[in-house]
Amino acid sequence: MLARLQSLYLFIAALLAFSSLLFPFWYYLADSQYLLMDFSPLAGANTLHLFTLYISSIVSPVTGLLSIAAVFLYKNRALQSKLIFILILLFLIDILSGLTAAHFMNEQLGQRFGSAVEHSPGAGFFVILPLPLLFWLAMKGVKKDEKIASAYKRL
Numbered sequence: 001m002l003a004r005l006q007s008l009y010l011f012i013a014a015l016l017a018f019s020s021l022l023f024p025f026w027y028y029l030a031d032s033q034y035l036l037m038d039f040s041p042l043a044g045a046n047t048l049h050l051f052t053l054y055i056s057s058i059v060s061p062v063t064g065l066l067s068i069a070a071v072f073l074y075k076n077r078a079l080q081s082k083l084i085f086i087l088i089l090l091f092l093i094d095i096l097s098g099l100t101a102a103h104f105m106n107e108q109l110g111q112r113f114g115s116a117v118e119h120s121p122g123a124g125f126f127v128i129l130p131l132p133l134l135f136w137l138a139m140k141g142v143k144k145d146e147k148i149a150s151a152y153k154r155l
Contacts, residue, residue: 060128
């Protein structure tokens with residue numbers, strides 16, 4: 001189970017997904033520094049900002065939990081493959097909702113402070129970027145195991 005390389009990829013992906021909750025997704029600098037983080041909306045934020053922020057805040061830990069669950073599905077490779085595919089979709093939802101929340105926060109701060117708002121991605125953004133690569137590598141490992149198992153059945 002844990003000796004398989006795809007288990008290591010999934011475990012690292014889970015750690016990265018959980019650690020993205022600890023770091024700011026985006027930095028803003030206007031009159032003071034504002035951080036876009038999971039579960040911490042900007043005061044007076046509009047509905048779209050709140051909605052996309054909370055989607056991102058929920059999807060990150062779900063991605064981590066499902067990655068850990070996929071590690072323990074080593075006996076059912078078909079289900080493990082489907083779960084890894086779902087994890088890739090969850091990553092896309094996570095990154096798009098985070099970027100959308102960053103966009104709406106940029107608009108809101110831009111209305112409040114004008115063009116004096118500087119912004120840049122934070123560590124939370126860069127922490128989740130390797131996830132699709134890790135999921136792809138895990139999927140390759142599952143496919144390789146399936147090939148080995150089917151070759152063994154033919155003997």
